[in-house]
Amino acid sequence: MTSTEESRRKYDALADRYEDIFFYVADVGRRLVEYATPPPGARLLDVGAGRGAVARAALARGCAVTAVDSSAGMVSRLAEDYPEMLVRQQDAGALGFTDGAFDVVTSGFVVQVLTSPQDALAEFRRVLAPGGVVAISLERQEIGRLRWLHELNKEFFGGGGGSPMTADELDALLLSAGFTSPTRVTVDIPKPLADPAALWDWMAEQGVADAVNALPTERAVAFREGFFRGAEEMHRDGGISITFGATLHRAVAP
Ligand SMILES: C[S@@+](CC[C@H](N)C(=O)[O-])C[C@H]1O[C@@H](n2cnc3c(N)ncnc32)[C@H](O)[C@@H]1O
Structure with missing residues (x-):
């Protein structure tokens, strides 16, 4: 089991505005398909396709x-x-396709949200033909100039959720699933924001506003004060910019 009811509800709720909120996924999707380099006509399976950031780039390259x-x-x-x-509704850990049915499997920002990424990688390998390519993107956590916000979130909401999967861990999982020749590259996508209010709006869309409103009133007020203090300082000190980082991973099915 690699998808929980809670995760399905979360993505159902995000579906309408998903690519507006997560501004970087379309760009990373294009780069992931370039990195996989499927020949035109390749049979490509995109797992956890979301609104199609990766899949539409594959279509544009002439893949089936x-x-x-x-x-x-x-x-x-x-x-x-x-x-x-x-298009099919399926779980990454139990794909309804025959062995060797695809030349390429892509999966953008999915393995890190699965409860059992190893089950999914085993399935990716099973449905790939010999010599087929798997290409996966993984969010890269870099705090950089947003350290103040990271600390604020920790103070009010705790560390929560364990550590996210690292690029080294994903390469190790690919090898233990039997893939060969893993390689990876990093991408950075900066997004400058006009002012502290724009940063607040961006975070609010991702559910931060709901989480803050669920705090006791005094804590909610303290969070907002801390947020705008930190954001004003960042704004004065070179401007507000979120740099989104990812690693793109590629490996081959034997
Ligand atoms: C972070 S989004 C990424 C969407 C898209 N690949 C992109 O790059 O924009 C993760 C997607 O994986 C899907 N997902 C989560 N768990 C899954 C599972 N076990 N099997 C298949 N899809 C899953 C979610 O519904 C969501 O659409």
């Missing part, structure tokens, strides 16, 4: 694209937006 996602909301929008793709 199949896209799966565990969220019904994502799947129905994908099928509507891209009638030329075969």
